[in-house]
Amino acid sequence: MYSFANDYSEGAHPDILEALCKTNLEQLPGYGVDHYCQQASDLIANACGKYHPTVYFLAGGTQTNAVVISSMLRPYQGVICASTAHIAVHEAGAIEWTGHKVLPLPSTEGKISAPSVQSYLESFFDDPTHEHMVWPGMVYLSQPTEYGTLYSYSEMKSIYDVCRAFHIPLYIDGARLIYALESPANDISLEDMCELTDAFYIGGTKAGLLCGEAVVFPKKNTPAGFITMVKQKGAMMAKGRVLGIQFYSLFSGQLMHDIGKHGIDAAEKLKSVFHKHCIPFFLETPTNQQFVVLSRKQAARLSEQFVFERWEVLENDMCAYRFVTSWATDDEAIIALDRFLNTL
Amino acid sequence: MYSFANDYSEGAHPDILEALCKTNLEQLPGYGVDHYCQQASDLIANACGKYHPTVYFLAGGTQTNAVVISSMLRPYQGVICASTAHIAVHEAGAIEWTGHKVLPLPSTEGKISAPSVQSYLESFFDDPTHEHMVWPGMVYLSQPTEYGTLYSYSEMKSIYDVCRAFHIPLYIDGARLIYALESPANDISLEDMCELTDAFYIGGTKAGLLCGEAVVFPKKNTPAGFITMVKQKGAMMAKGRVLGIQFYSLFSGQLMHDIGKHGIDAAEKLKSVFHKHCIPFFLETPTNQQFVVLSRKQAARLSEQFVFERWEVLENDMCAYRFVTSWATDDEAIIALDRFLNTL
Amino acid sequence: MYSFANDYSEGAHPDILEALCKTNLEQLPGYGVDHYCQQASDLIANACGKYHPTVYFLAGGTQTNAVVISSMLRPYQGVICASTAHIAVHEAGAIEWTGHKVLPLPSTEGKISAPSVQSYLESFFDDPTHEHMVWPGMVYLSQPTEYGTLYSYSEMKSIYDVCRAFHIPLYIDGARLIYALESPANDISLEDMCELTDAFYIGGTKAGLLCGEAVVFPKKNTPAGFITMVKQKGAMMAKGRVLGIQFYSLFSGQLMHDIGKHGIDAAEKLKSVFHKHCIPFFLETPTNQQFVVLSRKQAARLSEQFVFERWEVLENDMCAYRFVTSWATDDEAIIALDRFLNTL
């Protein structure tokens, strides 16, 4: 069996695991104040060019979204996002649990647009009853989106400009940011992310770490009491070293680029294979998630040897299926898929 | 420098790290439904004798307390605990964040007693205004306590009897349970824990895992929707394997006993050293945390070579200091301490 | 100026105010345990025919929804409602503030249908990732809806049947229920409401009271600790008498019917006037809210003498406007409107 189910099917990238092993018996203080956390922080800051962001390491993605969003909103505010956003669908109401409404906008291929955000904000403030409604207090985007698509620099800048005009922050969920950064289609660097957002996170879990996400506040704008809120929401690891060492390793040398590039290259090969076999795309993307259309029968056959997820039910017994590559995707898996598609 | 600061200064026990390394490239489903989680669950269930508990793996201790407590309480209820309980002091208000009041009772050496709990509950329900007050809806204990002390079987049973009489659950925070289980002074087995509680957790972080806690519902009493609440509070790891593999390893063979016993043996040696040098105890305990009284000057000298925590400020420039041992405590550290105390 | 802005523009119905005055100096216990609350409760129970519901009096509608919904849901559940539901739009996120997601379904004229609810529930439980999503844990309807429309007995029964099939409660927001009950188009009695729901409230504020809503649990199904949750959410009046006396008065004799009927009769007259002047309806309803289409210019002219609300912006400089009648609507206002429309 070969798995294209997601980008967190394996443990850690071998280099990262090795770093954990090498440092294993070093005695370090807990809760993220060890020197590896500091060094990882510095490396990330360096990767952000002229910005000198503040960086925090949290244990997981749902937590990270909940902590960052609830620490940047006031109780009367909610968060604008795509209707397909992870926070709107697959985080079990984590944001509502913090007391804040999620305000979904219609989305296309996982994305929302600056005009749509602007129009929502204008309508809200024009509404004479808006004081009886949840105020939009932040915009949340995913880069890449849950559909593998990318915001361009100009798209993200337009949205950020709207945010600034309405004095609300822009926050980017970068669970798979590493794959965006290595996509040839991408024109937003980490430095640009600092320019265009008020906060974002660099996902570790999907980038070859056992766990961990790095929250970046680019403009000396860490919310007061942030550390305490991280602790309060259970997002602080006692062995903070686990996060520090892994991110230090990820940002040392070429590892981050290698990991991202491997995932993107594998995705390109995967796309070629689907094209070669004339498998229609539901959505062909520039990152590490690809969506193809298969009949249920085809899917059943394929799933004898491959793991992948059903994404959407279409008409005529057809469905959209998602295939994900990662740092760990083996050429062998893609070759096997090619071979198997011959028989389909 | 030798650290007695806590029991989470190192990474993972080498056997556990090895298990992570060996399984690293195996492709597994996420979110805790992999076979290692299942096997770890089974091993823990077996360790519980005649009980067949349900087991869940969560990422960290603060989360675990927040998830379990908020999933077992109704909105009008709070949780009774010792005034020194971790949830009352050092979890940054994580329980209040879920909407529930923490109801601290006066404690002695970290413990509360059945009569004190009973008296609180009786007074509450006798109070004609109790419908305007937070209802005590659960009792929380730590075993061992934050002060290293242990509840005996008979003490815990008395408290559990009170809980049953008032129809509220008893929940045990076992962040350091592994050290309780190996203490010669302990008379409560895992099977007894199942008998005497409605829920408890077996701490992994302080027992040689990188992270992770195992929640045990002993009586087919998992709250409805528990998995979703784990996800909602951000306590579910995407790479659930990280928890499954580590707990599987911990409960395989003798590892759990070895880890606990090493910590307890080290604590006994440490106590001997303090006794030998006539260092007075603030609290001498049967587990892996020891509290001694030193002058600030002595402490300053000691901290040139040893790491340990100030626990409480006492009179006459004296303070109580905590020394913690663990699976990782080296004899060399204790010998060095012995030698250094000669010079004090 | 004549106001058709809403059904809470005046103080209290004179009979209700008189009851408050008459009893004013009687010394009564606080917090809803006075004999008027008891008697009001009994009168409401009697009005529910063969059911013997439990009744609670709360201060306002937003609170009532928040208290009832949050007391009947578990933390992992949300509430299904129409996209136009009051809780989804105009309660400032009160439900999310209690930690629960609002799950809006597409609606027509303010209503959702049994098939739509059923399809949502089926899709949810069919979704293999549903444990990572907010569980639908209740259905919320308004009767009449925010658009003045009514659910028929058979429509409500179909929805209730779906709820029972999925073991989730049905809750009805009856802020304007009194006007539904007196509408000739209505075929759901209070007794039917008891049959077809798990909880509902009878609005007082829009029915001629200064304030107050009566929550009805028809099936001995009051959530445990309900009183304490009412207090906790600030929905309990210290002078509970204010609610008891008013509801006692409302349900004594014919007052409730008179109040409802006056509002409905006024609405019929209002509709006739609009028809006479060929003002097109955006939505003509069987209750006390009517929606007509006017050009902005017409609306501006009308608003020199009449108060009413813009409801929706339409095309070609036209808008939908809402006109509301109530127990207090004076024939004079309708005659004046008739006269004014001649000049438009």
Add this chain to the structure above:
Amino acid sequence: MYSFANDYSEGAHPDILEALCKTNLEQLPGYGVDHYCQQASDLIANACGKYHPTVYFLAGGTQTNAVVISSMLRPYQGVICASTAHIAVHEAGAIEWTGHKVLPLPSTEGKISAPSVQSYLESFFDDPTHEHMVWPGMVYLSQPTEYGTLYSYSEMKSIYDVCRAFHIPLYIDGARLIYALESPANDISLEDMCELTDAFYIGGTKAGLLCGEAVVFPKKNTPAGFITMVKQKGAMMAKGRVLGIQFYSLFSGQLMHDIGKHGIDAAEKLKSVFHKHCIPFFLETPTNQQFVVLSRKQAARLSEQFVFERWEVLENDMCAYRFVTSWATDDEAIIALDRFLNTL
């Protein structure tokens, strides 16, 4: 039966009820934007001398505390108060429900002192683990306290000075403020309240209104989105007029003074009667709550004709009982008590 049970046993002061009656059929906008609310606001502002505070009218006291406190705290902060504070005991966990810990300090006769607050704050920030604890983010006092006692100008100023030194707000619960203002022992005017606090509320419910509390932000420091948070927590009345008209009436002419003075004068007479009969005081106070010590037998006899509350169980079958006077206390009740005590 004569009731000394509390200061909310009757409806409204006749003048206030009359104001409600007179204005009853006036058509007014809802939600607190009517001209009575505006005028009441202006009158209160005028009563605050050189300050020009912003005033909001909320429905009840528990709500008011929850809304004000949660709107002024950040998620990582809690509120310091006396261990006997209403928010710590009798509001059913309303503050914790908003996610914030209540941080009780030991109190004497209902009061806490500036040194005690200062020492708590200093210890907190000295604690090296304070980032893992709930930050004290506000001080809450009651004036008068739940025990009828008063803070002097100098006491309140000292506490306010500590608050300012630590950059946290001081908030005063004035549920019975009207009785403090008329006490001969009081030296804090409304103007002083503006000087010495960041927010306070003037209780209406216990001052002869049917319901309602006036929140005062003295220093142009209304939290952003306050109105929306009032709505969100269900503390906004649809018929805002009910609050506006009553407070307008209360602050017109001498009514507020008359009401307060009547309560205080009645308390003085009550104290004389107890002194005359040598009934020992548990606490003799300068406001409208008096606490005496009676045997249970005496109390049982007295309760044949008088209503009053048991406050605390003392030794030797004695208890402390609370007797409350108000604007409505009749001389006849006090004469009857005098007469009855002769027979005790």
